[in-house]
Amino acid sequence: MRTFGLTLLTLAYPVLVYFGLGHEVEPRWLALLLVFIALMRAAFGRERVWLAAAGGALVLAALSFWGNHAMPLKLYPLLVSATLLCVFSISLVYPPTVIERLARLQEPDLPAAGVAYTRRVTQVWCGFFIVNGSVSLLTALFASDAGWALYNGVISYALMGLLFVGEWLIRKRVKAKAHDA
Structure with missing residues (x-):
């Protein structure tokens, strides 16, 4: 069930980011969604490549948070x-x-x-x-x-x-x- 929820969240991610940006939510706050996905991926990923992906997502989230830019989210x-x-x-x-x-x-x-x-x-x-x-x-x-x-x-x-x-x-x-x- 956890992986299903994570998959669903990952699938919905582009739409959630789009609606967030459309409602003038700052990219730094949308980055928290990516942090959540990354932490879930790290917690439930069984293979090293998924841990690396979680690390990459955290880097993108950090760049978006600190620079308040949407590009890393995208x-x-x-x-x-x-x-x-x-x-x-x-x-x-x-x-x-x-x-x-x-x-x-x-x-x-x-x-x-x-x-x-x-x-x-x-x-x-x-x-x-x-x-x-x-x-x-x-x-x-x-x-x-x-x-x-x-x-x-x-x-x-x-x-x-x-x-x-x-x-x-x-x-x-x-x-x-x-x-x-």
């Missing part, structure tokens, strides 16, 4: 994409991949073809995190607050959902082909 979605890219990339170097671990929850005896498939899906997710992080950075630097919140709080999640659904549909076809062969 860089948090980039930090999330970079962290996920690290997690997925590291799993490519030190298998099993993230996607293979998830697949083995449903199919513990995953065949070699399934392992290869999950490796490819992990690579696709790495590509997604590179593109998503890049667009997130561009919106933080060049878009209005509304444009930044729209991409980071709506569009990026819709794209993730499309990737999930697309992969699920492809997986069904791949499994059916393998079953017929």
